[in-house]
Amino acid sequence: MQDRETLCREKKEEVEFIFGTLLTAIAAGAKELKYQFNHDLTDNILFRGLGVRTKQVMAGEKKKKEKGAKNAGKL
Numbered sequence: 001m002q003d004r005e006t007l008c009r010e011k012k013e014e015v016e017f018i019f020g021t022l023l024t025a026i027a028a029g030a031k032e033l034k035y036q037f038n039h040d041l042t043d044n045i046l047f048r049g050l051g052v053r054t055k056q057v058m059a060g061e062k063k064k065k066e067k068g069a070k071n072a073g074k075l
Contacts, residue, residue: 005060012058019054026050 008015030046056063 008058008060015058019058023050023054
């Protein structure tokens with residue numbers, strides 16, 4: 001079994017096509033939703049966040065730690 005970095009490098013076009021197709025389908029489905037609230041937040045996640053994170057994964061970038069993550073959940 002290949003690691004993610006090797007897979008993304010060797011099958012770059014195929015992986016980009018799959019992710020592109022999925023993101024397009026998610027965006028199209030989101031346009032059909034009737035929002036009660038948080039429409040802007042949802043759009044931001046769908047149209048910016050998923051695309052940016054997908055590019056980071058494809059590039060092999062590691063996930064950045066969030067501010068306050070080490071103290072999250074502590075009272």
